[in-house]
Amino acid sequence: MPKITYVTFDNISTTVEVANKSSVMDGAKNHGIDGIAADCGGACACATCHVYVDDAFVAKIPAATDMELGLLDAVGDRRPTSRLSCQITVGPELDGLVVHMPESQYS
Amino acid sequence: MTEITNITIVGAGHGGGTFAAALRSGGYTGEIVLIGDEPHIPYQRPPLSKDYLKDAASFQQLQLKPEQYYLDQHVSTHLGSRVESIGPAAKSITLEGGLSLTYGVLVLATGSRPRRIPLPGVDLKGIHELRTIADADALKPIMQDGKRIALIGGGYIGLEVAASAIGLGGGAVVIEREARVLARVASEPLSNFLQDFHRAKGVEILVDSQVTALEGDVEGFVKAVLLSDGRRIPCDAALLCVGGVPNDELAKGAGLACDGGIVVDLSGRTSDPSIFALGDVTRRPLPLYDDQMFRLESVPNALEQGKQIAAELLGKPAPAAEVQWFWSNQYDLKIQIAGLPLGADRRIVRGNPDDGKFSVCHLAGSRLLCVEAVNSPADFLGAKALIGQKPAMDLDKVADSAIALKAAILSG
Numbered sequence: 325m326p327k328i329t330y331v332t333f334d335n336i337s338t339t340v341e342v343a344n345k346s347s348v349m350d351g352a353k354n355h356g357i358d359g360i361a362a363d364c365g366g367a368c369a370c371a372t373c374h375v376y377v378d379d380a381f382v383a384k385i386p387a388a389t390d391m392e393l394g395l396l397d398a399v400g401d402r403r404p405t406s407r408l409s410c411q412i413t414v415g416p417e418l419d420g421l422v423v424h425m426p427e428s429q430y431s
Numbered sequence: 432m433t434e435i436t437n438i439t440i441v442g443a444g445h446g447g448g449t450f451a452a453a454l455r456s457g458g459y460t461g462e463i464v465l466i467g468d469e470p471h472i473p474y475q476r477p478p479l480s481k482d483y484l485k486d487a488a489s490f491q492q493l494q495l496k497p498e499q500y501y502l503d504q505h506v507s508t509h510l511g512s513r514v515e516s517i518g519p520a521a522k523s524i525t526l527e528g529g530l531s532l533t534y535g536v537l538v539l540a541t542g543s544r545p546r547r548i549p550l551p552g553v554d555l556k557g558i559h560e561l562r563t564i565a566d567a568d569a570l571k572p573i574m575q576d577g578k579r580i581a582l583i584g585g586g587y588i589g590l591e592v593a594a595s596a597i598g599l600g601g602g603a604v605v606i607e608r609e610a611r612v613l614a615r616v617a618s619e620p621l622s623n624f625l626q627d628f629h630r631a632k633g634v635e636i637l638v639d640s641q642v643t644a645l646e647g648d649v650e651g652f653v654k655a656v657l658l659s660d661g662r663r664i665p666c667d668a669a670l671l672c673v674g675g676v677p678n679d680e681l682a683k684g685a686g687l688a689c690d691g692g693i694v695v696d697l698s699g700r701t702s703d704p705s706i707f708a709l710g711d712v713t714r715r716p717l718p719l720y721d722d723q724m725f726r727l728e729s730v731p732n733a734l735e736q737g738k739q740i741a742a743e744l745l746g747k748p749a750p751a752a753e754v755q756w757f758w759s760n761q762y763d764l765k766i767q768i769a770g771l772p773l774g775a776d777r778r779i780v781r782g783n784p785d786d787g788k789f790s791v792c793h794l795a796g797s798r799l800l801c802v803e804a805v806n807s808p809a810d811f812l813g814a815k816a817l818i819g820q821k822p823a824m825d826l827d828k829v830a831d832s833a834i835a836l837k838a839a840i841l842s843g
């Protein structure tokens with residue numbers, strides 16, 4: 325299973341194995357990683373699963389849909405590497421992926 | 432306050448499950464007992480009418496947390512057990528079968544259930560309701576066989592199931608008593624847009640239509656829905672989806688104040704200081720709307736109340752009031768609603784419904800109260816941020832969909 329590293333805003337890293345075909349959001353949920361609230365459960369409706377994707381992986385993830393881009397347009401702390409983690413499907417090419425959670429998702 | 436060491440949650444659904452996790456991530460180390468009458472760990476209901484019904488999501492994906500979480504985090508679960516009564520004086524509850532447990536703090540998260548209407552023929556085979564995974568599993572084979580389902584009630588669940596049925600190659604007819612679908616929960620432009628959209632996809636939508644009975648065949652299977660004007664609407668199955676009623680009988684039995692739902696305050700407390708409640712079962716104040724009392728059926732509502740109770744029990748500052756919101760998926764439409772249009776006196780439509788992308792903005796004077804966004808996620812999130820801040824809006828800019836909603840604030 326691909327390994328994914330989740331990094332909190334204050335730089336605490338957790339690396340876990342995430343099943344192929346599940347989402348990066350599911351990986352956080354299943355391993356009790358805080359910082360990805362995922363209020364809508366992956367419906368691309370809430371933007372509480374926002375992450376910054378490590379530069380090396382940006383190009384390996386299929387482009388965001390209009391729906392995802394629209395939500396990202398309105399998040400407060402958007403960066404060029406911003407994605408919604410429920411919309412990133414895990415596959416072998418993402419082994420070693422590192423994502424950072426924005427500070428606004430910790431409350 | 433004396434230290435709390437035993438928090439018992441009745442109802443292992445979306446609200447109860449999230450609340451248990453919030454206690455642990457908030458640092459609570461005492462006992463948590465989570466009791467639910469469904470034989471499952473907590474799961475999400477929204478996909479039951481959407482992806483799960485279409486087989487695009489598995490039960491495992493619906494679970495809030497994996498099974499292991501409850502073991503690792505020492506959350507004792509009693510699943511498939513119904514709580515029969517509460518003894519507030521002894522701080523005890525009695526489970527089906529007679530087991531009695533005591534609590535320090537009790538949290539009622541018993542949710543709501545589909546309203547049953549006393550129609551002749553309602554006990555025929557092929558008549559469904561949709562609240563639980565078991566209900567969805569019973570419905571799935573019908574939808575996948577390309578049969579025609581009658582949705583009795585044109586609310587969100589009825590429309591979502593209609594969209595799922597069409598997606599699976601089946602047929603659907605929506606029967607609504609009011610003059611438009613979503614009459615209680617959406618504005619006219621949104622209702623009209625969705626009616627047209629569903630009709631274009633092949634759904635039959637009947638409004639101003641009162642169901643009087645369900646008709647069966649010789650084997651006792653539903654075959655048609657009969658209307659008060661004499662029409663007979665053929666179908667292979669029917670779903671009763673005319674809204675929900677709160678599961679507040681336990682609370683009533685314990686003498687807690689109820690008023691169409693368990694009455695709670697902004698910390699989730701009921702009229703008994705040791706008993707709290709959250710989610711669909713509650714009637715709660717909304718601070719952004721002058722503390723008027725509402726019973727809401729939405730995930731964000733249950734999540735917000737969970738945070739209020741966790742803060743109260745863990746001695747943390749009360750969380751800021753959240754803007755209520757809701758979403759629905761139908762076909763490739765995403766509907767997202769922020770706020771409630773209470774007291775609105777002005778309506779502005781941004782964008783053009785003909786493009787399948789627009790938002791209905793509801794204002795009181797220049798203050799934004801609610802936005803219903805269709806495939807317009809930036810309007811939705813913009814509104815969600817703005818509504819709580821209550822700024823004066825520039826109405827011309829609100830009407831101009833080329834200008835981001837969050838930039839449509841009156842300057843100066």
Ligand SMILES: Cc1cc2nc3c(=O)[nH]c(=O)nc-3n(C[C@H](O)[C@H](O)[C@H](O)COP(=O)(O)OP(=O)(O)OC[C@H]3O[C@@H](n4cnc5c(N)ncnc54)[C@H](O)[C@@H]3O)c2cc1C
Nearest residue numbers: 442444445446467468476477514541542710711728729730
């Ligand atoms: C098909 C469907 C689609 C939906 N779609 C959306 C959507 O898109 N967006 C949205 O925001 N909301 C949606 N909702 C609403 C959302 O699911 C609810 O608001 C949410 O589940 C409320 O959580 P709750 O914890 O209050 O209740 P529930 O999740 O219903 O949990 C209550 C639990 O308590 C159990 N229980 C009741 N009485 C007892 C007892 N005496 N003893 C033990 N257990 C008991 C119940 O069986 C249930 O398991 C949808 C609901 C349905 C049914």
Ligand code: FES
Nearest residue numbers: 366369370371410
């Ligand atoms: S979980 Fe809600 S948008 Fe990703």
